[in-house]
Amino acid sequence: MISAGVDGGSRAIKVVLLDCRTRKVLASGVCDQGVDHDGLARKLLEQLLKKADLARSRIVRLVATGYTRNAIGFADTTVTEITCHAAGVRHRMPKAATIIEIGGQDSKLLRLNPDGSVRDFAMNDRCAAGTGRFLEVVAARLNAGLEGLGDLARAASSPAPISSMCVVFAETEIIGLLASGARPEDIVAGVQASIASRVAAMVGRGAGAPVVFTGGVAMIPGMAEALAAALKTPVQIAPDPQMTGALGAAILACRQACGR
Amino acid sequence: MSGRAKRLTLQELDRLCRRRQASGAAMPAYAGPLERHVQDGDRRLLRLEYDDSPAALRLWNFLLTEEDRLHEARAAGRKIVGTMKDLGTVPVMAYSLPNVVAFYPDGAWWTPCVMELSEGLFGIAQSLGLGDAFCPVRAMAGAFVNRAHFPIPDLLTCSVGATCDDFSAIAQRLESLGYPILWWEMPSRRRPEPGEPAVALPGGFRAPESQVALVRSELERVRAALAELAGSPLGDEELTAGIREANRIRGLLGELRHLAYAADPCPMPALEMLIAEMLAIHFCSDRAESAAVLAELLDEVRSRTTAGRGVMPAGAARLFWVNPVADLRVMNLLEDCGARLGGTEYLFCHALDAIPGDLPPMEALARMALADPMVGPSVDRAARIVRDARAFGAEAVVVSRIPGASHCALEGTIMGRVVRDELNLPVVELEVPPVADPLWPTLRTRLEALVETVLERRKR
Numbered sequence: 001m002i003s004a005g006v007d008g009g010s011r012a013i014k015v016v017l018l019d020c021r022t023r024k025v026l027a028s029g030v031c032d033q034g035v036d037h038d039g040l041a042r043k044l045l046e047q048l049l050k051k052a053d054l055a056r057s058r059i060v061r062l063v064a065t066g067y068t069r070n071a072i073g074f075a076d077t078t079v080t081e082i083t084c085h086a087a088g089v090r091h092r093m094p095k096a097a098t099i100i101e102i103g104g105q106d107s108k109l110l111r112l113n114p115d116g117s118v119r120d121f122a123m124n125d126r127c128a129a130g131t132g133r134f135l136e137v138v139a140a141r142l143n144a145g146l147e148g149l150g151d152l153a154r155a156a157s158s159p160a161p162i163s164s165m166c167v168v169f170a171e172t173e174i175i176g177l178l179a180s181g182a183r184p185e186d187i188v189a190g191v192q193a194s195i196a197s198r199v200a201a202m203v204g205r206g207a208g209a210p211v212v213f214t215g216g217v218a219m220i221p222g223m224a225e226a227l228a229a230a231l232k233t234p235v236q237i238a239p240d241p242q243m244t245g246a247l248g249a250a251i252l253a254c255r256q257a258c259g260r
Numbered sequence: 261m262s263g264r265a266k267r268l269t270l271q272e273l274d275r276l277c278r279r280r281q282a283s284g285a286a287m288p289a290y291a292g293p294l295e296r297h298v299q300d301g302d303r304r305l306l307r308l309e310y311d312d313s314p315a316a317l318r319l320w321n322f323l324l325t326e327e328d329r330l331h332e333a334r335a336a337g338r339k340i341v342g343t344m345k346d347l348g349t350v351p352v353m354a355y356s357l358p359n360v361v362a363f364y365p366d367g368a369w370w371t372p373c374v375m376e377l378s379e380g381l382f383g384i385a386q387s388l389g390l391g392d393a394f395c396p397v398r399a400m401a402g403a404f405v406n407r408a409h410f411p412i413p414d415l416l417t418c419s420v421g422a423t424c425d426d427f428s429a430i431a432q433r434l435e436s437l438g439y440p441i442l443w444w445e446m447p448s449r450r451r452p453e454p455g456e457p458a459v460a461l462p463g464g465f466r467a468p469e470s471q472v473a474l475v476r477s478e479l480e481r482v483r484a485a486l487a488e489l490a491g492s493p494l495g496d497e498e499l500t501a502g503i504r505e506a507n508r509i510r511g512l513l514g515e516l517r518h519l520a521y522a523a524d525p526c527p528m529p530a531l532e533m534l535i536a537e538m539l540a541i542h543f544c545s546d547r548a549e550s551a552a553v554l555a556e557l558l559d560e561v562r563s564r565t566t567a568g569r570g571v572m573p574a575g576a577a578r579l580f581w582v583n584p585v586a587d588l589r590v591m592n593l594l595e596d597c598g599a600r601l602g603g604t605e606y607l608f609c610h611a612l613d614a615i616p617g618d619l620p621p622m623e624a625l626a627r628m629a630l631a632d633p634m635v636g637p638s639v640d641r642a643a644r645i646v647r648d649a650r651a652f653g654a655e656a657v658v659v660s661r662i663p664g665a666s667h668c669a670l671e672g673t674i675m676g677r678v679v680r681d682e683l684n685l686p687v688v689e690l691e692v693p694p695v696a697d698p699l700w701p702t703l704r705t706r707l708e709a710l711v712e713t714v715l716e717r718r719k720r
Contacts, residue, residue: 067701082709083716106702117716120686121709123702204673 002026002058003257005249006041006075007084008068009033011104011132012216014243015044017052018250020060020258023091025250027052028243037071045074063253065245067105079252081245082110082121088248089212090116092239097208100199100227100235101244102217104132109202122202127166130198132217134167138191141174142184149188150221156189170194192222196230207231214238215245265564265571267309267529267592270294277317288318288549290325297324304695309592311532311571315553315560322544322553323535326363327410329545333361334411339489342413344400344441345427348506348541348611349629350417350482355547356502357490363410364542365400366427381406382694388433395426395665396586396694401434415489416441417482422448422635426665442485444478446629447471449636461631462613464647465640476626483622499621505547507614512554513540514612517604519561521578521652525570526600527561531591533601534584540611571595577714578602579707580654580685582645582675586662587696590703597707599714603652605645607633638671642678649683655714658707661691686713 001020007013011033017026027048034040041064049056064075065084072078081101089096090112099110107130111119124130139146160182162170170191177187195217211233213224218241228235238244268276274293281287298305305324310316333340341362343350354362381402385391388405390398403409418431418441435441449467452458457469487494516536520528528536536557543550564570572595580603585591594601610631616624633641649657657679659672676687688710690703 067705080705080709080712082705083712113720115720117720118686118709118713120680121688121713123706 001060001254001257002054003250003253004045004059004062005084005246005251005253006045006062006064006066006069006072007081007243007245007249008037008041008064008066008072009103009216009245010067010106012242013037013041013044013066013068014246015041015048016243016246016250017048017054017059018247018254020254023251023254025247026054028240028246030242033068037068038073041068041072042074061253061257063249063256065249076253077256079249082108082118082123084245084248084252085214086110086112086116086118086248087251088244088246089214089238091247091251092244093210093212093236095210096212096238098203098211099238100203100211100213101215102130102132102195102199102213102223103215104136104217107131107199107202107215109199111208124198124202127198130195130202132215134170134191134195135217135220137167137171138174138188141171141178142187144184144188146220149192152185152188153192153222153226155185156183158186159193160186160190162187162190162194189222189226192220192226193230196223196226199227200230203231207233209233211235212238214241216242218242263569264525264573265527265529265569266312267571267595268312269309270298270306273310273312273317273320276312276314280314280317285314288321288552290328291318291321294320294324304588307589308531311529313557313560315556316529316532318556319532319535319553322546322549323538326367326545330361330363330410333545339415340411340413341486341489342410342416343542344416344418344431345423346417346419346541347608347632347634349479349625350486351542352502352506352615352625353479353483353494353499354486355505355543356498357486357492357494359492360486360490361545362542363413363545365403365410365413365416366397367538367542385430388437390430390433393664394430395424395662397427397665398430401430401437404434404437404439412439415485417444417485418442419444419446419629421446423632424634424665442482444482445474446478446632446635447474449630449632449640459627461627462616463610463631463633463644465631465636467627467630472623472626472630475630476622479622479626479629496621499625503615503617503621503624505551507617509543509547509551509554510540510612510614512551512558513537514614516554516558516561517612519558519565521601521603523561523565523570525568525574526572526576527564527570528557529571529591530581530594530601531588532557533604534588534591534606537604537606537608537612538584541608572598572600576600577711578653578655579710579714580604580645580649580652580657581606582657582659582672583607583662585660585692585696586694587692590660590690590692590696593700593703594707597704598711599707602654603648605633605641605648609633609644609648638674639678641671642675645675646679646682649679649685654685655717656685656710657687658710659687659689661689663691663693686710686717 064072069078101108351362381399384402385398
């Protein structure tokens with residue numbers, strides 16, 4: 001038996017196929033989000049099935065999650081990304097007590113119970129300054145791809161202070177910093193610190209350890225270090241962080257199908 | 261009777277109304293299809309879903325005809341008092357006089373919501389310097405200027421001090437436009453110092469006697485102004501009778517809340533309960549009819565509870581809701597996400613408590629006013645939330661913030677901490693603007709995630 005998880009995020013769609021018996025990932029994939037949420041997710045699923053040489057009929061249950069979860073018409077049910085990220089992270093890191101997920105459009109804090117269930121959560125989806133969107137803006141402004149931001153941040157010697165509370169104004173601030181001769185490396189490190197400080201404000205006091213960082217932004221080098229500095233506690237990156245929502249959805253689909 | 265109570269669209273509710281009219285069912289004079297309010301511009305009503313009972317139909321009709329009642333009162337020569345920033349004290353005094361009608365101009369804050377901003381009250385407020393940084397109550401200033409809603413009151417009262425900075429600024433702007441206001445001071449409620457003479461307040465709090473004496477003296481000024489306006493004395497006897505009537509309404513509402521929030525399945529939707537609770541503050545400009553509306557609603561709830569008939573399946577996640585929402589659709593959304601109300605604290609819970617009947621009336625009213633959750637520390641509010649959430653068996657708490665409302669800036673953090681420490685319940689904060697459409701996906705995600713969390717906790 002196979003279960004499937006589809007995470008329809010704001011910037012990308014992620015799909016995971018899971019063996020319900022062994023709980024091993026059989027296939028996983030990512031594609032860019034677009035206008036036709038359902039069609040793109042369906043196409044990605046079919047590609048993964050073909051690649052893994054699996055028949056669609058072997059999928060006993062499919063759970064959709066993420067921002068566009070309700071647009072995934074072929075899902076058996078939907079579960080929010082809060083619950084899915086908790087399930088996905090705990091599957092990979094069973095001791096996780098706090099999860100920070102930063103995606104393209106929002107950021108989340110999840111506090112977990114010892115058994116892995118969600119104790120409490122908070123979300124920021126009103127302000128881009130605490131999300132991956134901020135990094136996209138700075139990458140575009142510096143003509144560096146998202147993948148290049150980590151290298152830049154690593155070469156920083158003195159992170160530039162970004163004081164604006166809004167991405168729109170921060171972009172103006174970055175232009176000013178560049179004009180005043182600030183190094184792009186220091187600007188990137190400053191933006192990472194700025195995002196981390198906003199997330200830390202959401203966490204408030206007392207993030208239970210271990211703190212696990214997941215979501216697409218966790219793949220960008222330097223962000224985990226920035227978060228650890230802001231939280232004043234070690235931060236571990238979840239394995240394959242972009243996929244934890246889809247993985248959690250597949251795990252929950254498996255539990256729903258198998259009752260365990 | 262069995263099965264679920266249904267939620268109806270406005271068109272379906274109006275069909276119910278017409279059927280009742282055709283069958284000759286007894287209905288109040290103000291009752292009729294709600295579509296007439298849509299024609300007046302309240303387009304948001306089309307987006308809501310309503311309880312399917314005649315009692316709810318009456319409640320909605322009563323709410324939506326308040327302005328008509330005020331204009332009728334003016335035409336009949338009755339005196340109209342606008343009781344601003346008053347959550348349930350001055351209206352009790354005003355309705356103790358036979359020819360006085362009180363209303364709550366602050367209630368205009370809902371107008372931009374039901375009219376989807378089309379009426380431009382916020383635009384007028386903006387032109388007066390009251391922009392987005394202010395609470396949606398700023399719509400009231402627009403209503404005073406365009407005079408398209410309530411008649412201009414014969415007397416305006418407004419509490420000031422510990423109540424709400426936003427509102428004080430809005431009311432001061434209003435006064436500068438030529439609407440004189442009788443201000444009465446409300447001190448910030450504090451705990452008595454050791455050895456300081458203190459008294460018990462409704463709601464389980466205590467305050468120094470000196471603070472109660474100050475509020476009492478302030479309310480005495482209001483009493484004198486009301487008596488002068490009415491041209492008849494407002495003695496203790498009249499006030500005692502007025503308090504008795506107010507307590508009758510509070511008693512009805514208390515029983516209604518107890519059944520609606522404790523019974524399983526939930527017998528009355530969150531939306532209608534929100535409207536019903538609001539009646540305790542200002543009686544919707546007709547105290548006697550308020551009591552009748554609530555009594556019919558209570559009968560319906562009793563009947564459903566006895567029959568095990570609910571608006572949600574039994575076992576729905578029980579959410580305790582803090583603060584009223586600016587967009588009423590969110591109360592529908594709560595149920596769409598699989599939850600039900602398991603208690604509320606809409607910032608006027610003191611108006612739901614019985615006014616002490618064993619005290620001189622002005623002393624009782626002063627203590628009641630000082631029990632207002634807005635004038636005390638947030639930890640006091642949190643203590644009441646904890647007490648009520650425990651009593652109603654709530655499984656999670658939602659703190660709904662109102663953009664621009666200054667009393668909301670930090671209270672969510674404090675209340676969340678106390679609730680987590682005392683009850684170990686999940687707490688989620690939402691921000692609900694007057695028209696929340698752009699936020700719909702995120703509001704839905706938060707509420708659905710909260711329901712998932714609650715259901716998962718039950719398995720543990």
